[in-house]
Amino acid sequence: MNGATQVVKDDGARAILPPFGTEHEELRQTVARFVAAEIAPQVDEWERAEEFPRDLYRRCAELGFLGLKFPEAYGGQGGDHLHDAVWVEELARSGGSGGVAAGLNAHASIALPPIFNFGDEEQRQRWLVPGIAGEKIGALGITEPGAGSDVAGITTKARKTSGGYVVNGAKTFITNGVRADFLVCACKTTEAGGHGGISFLVLEREMPGYEVSRKLEKLGWRSSDTGEISFTDVEVPAANLLGEENGGFKLIMANFAWERLLMAIGAVGAMGRLLDTAVAYALDRAQRVGRPIGLCQAIRHQIAEMATKAEVSRALTYDALRLFHRGQPCIREVSMAKLLTQRAVLEIADQALQIHGGYGYTREYGIERAVRDARLGPIGGGTDEVMKEIIGKTLGL
Ligand SMILES: Cc1cc2nc3c(=O)[nH]c(=O)nc-3n(C[C@H](O)[C@H](O)[C@H](O)COP(=O)(O)OP(=O)(O)OC[C@H]3O[C@@H](n4cnc5c(N)ncnc54)[C@H](O)[C@@H]3O)c2cc1C
Structure with missing residues (x-):
């Protein structure tokens, strides 16, 4: 008797893992x-x-x-x-x-x-x-038509006046950009801009010169609005400056840690759903069509691989979350969790689609949407390449 045949199904309930209680x-x-x-x-x-x-x-x-x-x-x-x-x-x-x-x-x-x-x-x-x-409703505006990964390269300019700032420029790919009442917006507040010349201003949609120029059509995340916003001589009072003038780059970086961790946590949730759907489908189809699809070795192995990826993703993400929650240095772990989980959920969604065959390609099981939604992960909130750069730098490279 080989080892595998002695293993029995557990009830699927998982132990509560720290940091959760x-x-x-x-x-x-x-x-x-x-x-x-x-x-x-x-x-x-x-x-x-x-x-x-x-x-x-x-x-x-x-x-x-x-x-x-x-x-x-x-x-x-x-x-x-x-x-x-x-x-x-x-x-x-x-x-x-x-x-x-x-x-x-x-x-x-x-x-x-x-x-x-x-x-x-x-x-x-x-x-x-x-x-x-x-x-x-709020939105965060960092990305511009000419500056995505290169956050320090933003060109939206806030010129100082006696009462505040006059803002000119544009932001793109902004989630909630169409419906947002206020935009927490990264602007250049010195001629040079860059690390020491960016500030956060809160712009409000009723300000003259603030215009939603376009709602973007997308592969996934379809029920969210993603907007392009332009600013033409928008007068912003000094009272709308968040934090210190020219201290915005640090604030952006501080915000990124939580945003990336959230993306990893969201992917862990999505992977759990995909796995449950694939297991249920395999078992159900085995009963309905009388063919042992759920028990066929290839499918069993495919699902086992998905489950392993999901568990590794969960463990790494919870580890990064534990460090973040304790206030310990965690940039490397958060970047690793973001990098690993966004690719893993895309792969798992694709594997789930394959297991569902033609049904996966239709709307019926929500798998095609999961594949489309998952594709944003390696791009949004800092691309895979940016994550690798950060991880490399934390290793002294
Ligand atoms: C649906 C959606 C929602 C979004 N929501 C928001 C939001 O709410 N707020 C916001 O501010 N932004 C938002 N974004 C923008 C997102 O953060 C950017 O798309 C992302 O940071 C990448 O920037 P980019 O698109 O300009 O690509 P680019 O920076 O132009 O990159 C293109 C490619 O080049 C690679 N690359 C770039 N620089 C380097 C480098 N130095 N080394 C190696 N490779 C490199 C990238 O990894 C990528 O593969 C959203 C994007 C999408 C699609």
């Missing part, structure tokens, strides 16, 4: 129930419409999901990054739409943190409080 598991189940009842059934329609209703922000706010890691004084839940991580992972796992997750998280987990972390009290009241309540 039982309190997080309760939140996980609450999120899962909400997403399964109020998001998953609508996803197909929202993907076709290329947007989800604005009301969804309010609904998520009502349930406390937009303010998990913010203090109660601002309408938040008084939790921390681990609570936010549970929300992001479970939204990806139970929701099955990269677009919905991107739209909600670009607001709550990417645009609001710099306001909380670097804003003064008045700025928190103006944008964080209505943001947590789902009344105002």
Whole structure:
């Protein structure tokens, strides 16, 4: 008898892995129930419409999901990054739409943190409080038509005036760019720009000269809006400067760590969903067509490989999250988690599609959407090549 035949199926329940504990598991189940009842059934329609209703922000706010890691004084839940991580992972796992997750998280987990972390009290009241309540929607604007990976190369210029700044330039690929009420926007505030000459300004959509020039059509993330925004002599008061003038590059880098970690956590959730779908399909098809597809060795091996990749991804991501949560240096681990998980979820989605055959290619099981959504991972939030550069540098290369 060989070793493999002695192994029996377990019940699929996994041990709770640190940094999570039982309190997080309760939140996980609450999120899962909400997403399964109020998001998953609508996803197909929202993907076709290329947007989800604005009301969804309010609904998520009502349930406390937009303010998990913010203090109660601002309408938040008084939790921390681990609570936010549970929300992001479970939204990806139970929701099955990269677009919905991107739209909600670009607001709550990417645009609001710099306001909380670097804003003064008045700025928190103006944008964080209505943001947590789902009344105002935010976006983060860094990428430009001529500067993506090269963040220091942005050219959107904020010229200083007596009362503040006059902004000219453009941003592209901005998630929530079409519907956002405010944009946390990286601008050049010295002639030279670069590492020592970038500042964060909060631009508001009603400011004269602020214009959404285009909504972009995309391969995936279809239910999120991705916009191009132009600025023509936009007058921005000094009160809209976040943090120190010319200190923006540091703020961008600080924000990237959490954004990349969130992408890794979202991928872990998506991988869990794909794996469950593939196993269920293989078993179900075996019964329906009377052929042992679920038990055929090739399929079993394919799924075993998917499960292994998903588990390695989860372990590395949780490791990076543990370090981040403890405030320890974690740039290398976060970059590795982002690099590994974004490719892994794409491969797993492709393997799941193959297992589903023609059914995977249609909308029926949500697999074709998963493949399209996963393709953004190696590009957004810093490309694979940028991650490798960072990892190389942390190794002294
Ligand atoms: C759907 C979507 C949503 C997005 N949301 C946002 C958002 O909300 N806010 C925001 O600011 N941005 C957003 N982005 C932008 C995203 O972060 C950028 O697309 C990404 O950083 C890459 O920049 P780029 O597209 O200009 O590509 P480029 O930087 O032009 O890169 C093109 C290719 O060249 C490679 N390359 C570039 N430089 C180097 C180098 N030095 N060494 C080796 N290879 C290199 C890259 O890895 C890549 O393969 C979004 C993008 C998409 C597609």
